[in-house]
Amino acid sequence: MVSLFILIYGMAAAAASSAPEEGTLTLFTHMLKNMIGFDYLEEYLSYKWLLLPLILLYAFYVIILFTSYVASLLLHIWKKKNNLPEDIDKSWDLTRRGAAYFVDKVGRILHGYEVIGMENLPEGPGIIIYYHGAIVIDYPFLVARMYIEKGKAIHSVVHNYICHLPGIQLLLKMTGCKNFSRDECVKILKEGHSLGIAPGGLRELNFSDEFYNLLWGNHIGFAKVALEAKVPIIPIFTENVREVCRTIGKIWLTKWLYNNVAPLVLPTYGGFPVKLRTHIGEPIPYDPNITAKELAQKTKAAIENLRDKYQERPGNILRALLARFEKCHKDN
Template sequence: MAISEWIQALQDVAWPGFLQPHVEVLLLWITWAVDYIDLDYLEYLLWLLLPFFILFIFPIFLVLFIYGCVIFVHIYGHRHQIREAYHTSYWEGARVAIASFWDGVGNVWHGYELKGIENVPDEGSALFIYYHGCLPLDVYYLISKLVIHKNRSLHCVGDKFIFKIPGWRPLCKLFSITAGTVEECTEELKEGNLLCIAPGGVREALFSDPNVYDILWGKRLGFAKVIIGSKTPVIPMFTENCRESFRTPEWGRSFFRWIYEKTKIPLCPIYGGFPVKMITHLGKPIYFDFDTVTPEEVRKTVKREIRSMIKEHQRLPGSVWQGIAQRWSAPSKKKTDEPEQAELLQRNGAGATSPTSDSEEVVVLRRERSGIDDDDAEVDELGGI
């Protein structure tokens, strides 16, 4: 009855002549919808399909959050008439404000924690090497923590497609996200900055199996060459449940990976937004004998350390429900002697012995050829967020 009265009220309004035909057509459509569409059935379908809508709407909200930051940066730059991001204190205020926003998102939605922040130097360079989750939320949260608690900016190597997304370039510039070459990254570290690289890049983000958290670095050596060239310590990084918050569907994974390998376009669909517990673990810095170590040996050592962190901190196989329950359960030591988990860890290569270190926790490697074959053009790729 209320709808009929509303339609009648619109019909009684004296609309301008150029609007009257359009209003009449609109009212006819509304009248037809009220008379012939079962609104109760539509309400039933809405409640039935609501969980599926939520799963695919959360990734859209994440993109909207990022675009909110982009809009903020644009407005901030226009208001203060600033051309360069790093030459004024106004941009520092924008950076802190955005970091505070993401820090709040992490605390509320994922109960985010950062362990090992004492391993981050107060000054000087360090290179973070991390396992890439489906979406790099943990990197956003880590950047925010370092800005707020360490007053340090974490520079990141991003995949090239990020810079092709309309509107994202100012935000990438504000937070020092670059698609850097080996030479550029080496120079960044020599200048005393913090830098993070995910050697697995988009391939690891989209196609790593959440049951085993397999590391998909291929034969990439770019990050190892950066380490040797800059003579910088490495801080290994892993985030618990980083593959449980967002996931890629198992169906069609091989097809989407084939497309990515041929075109480098990340077309694989993403779903999720689950409020799982996320804890980023930062390992103790790893040092090398930079005069004698080879890139293959650096890659092998860092990869082995990341696998060791996965074995220590991640419950396998990965589970969304267990990740959510972890927010309210007391922390407990991960079980590694269960047959199923041991088999999964063996598939991931986590059973390898961790690198040895002396009392100063310095890894010194000698020149021992590992026999790893050189790869094609992918060898010098760095990966990225």
């Protein structure tokens, strides 16, 4: 991601250096004026700086989307070159492993990423439940580490709008990401695979903060799936994930719009290379005598316990950056 940003910046700088003295914006203005006869276009564009903060705030999402399209393009080229099938099967294992090593290396370099409690992962299927940060950056690192160390390919439930983005379907298929239905989730688990879910979803992304409050509402679907598939739930929590990026715009209007009009993705700022350390809690075993609501509450309490034990609240960006220099994690 960083290299892509550097590449984009370099291309922009090269273009700017080769432009005439009047500047590319002025030249572009004159071209548009000649084409559409808009005499006040130059005056209008002089207010472009008013839009710059908004553009910068959503730049993180643009970079992620651009990176996804580049990765998907490379996968299509690799698939064509190696005559790989459309369906993701064992012939894709080498590609998956290479991608996992790359993602893991990025996590180690950018965030000194660590996983504590890998021994708590069951050998069989299970549902991994995690806290949803402003940017879901810790979970892909965990998935990559699990594939490298355990050989477990994790399926992940993602928001429906991601699944409808054109051009990245192959990337989503290879990484096992989809807005799976309840029946599909049960089938995946019964086939022996594991599943990752963030019950807080976009609400937690937008409206949680440095106090790391879990905003699950009445979401108990994951508990119903676990009971139907008869699998354990594995709670996880990542230290400092909220210090990587922070959301802004958490006001009554955006909350009302989110609840009553349509899901929103609030702008973010950050991209700080803070220390990330994922803690895997003890599995919550299948219990036929517990209700889905009780299981959801038990899972939420387990993640809150991990948070309270390992996360100093409120989170602090400077403290999270300094944690990169710690030699070992704190057990209490």
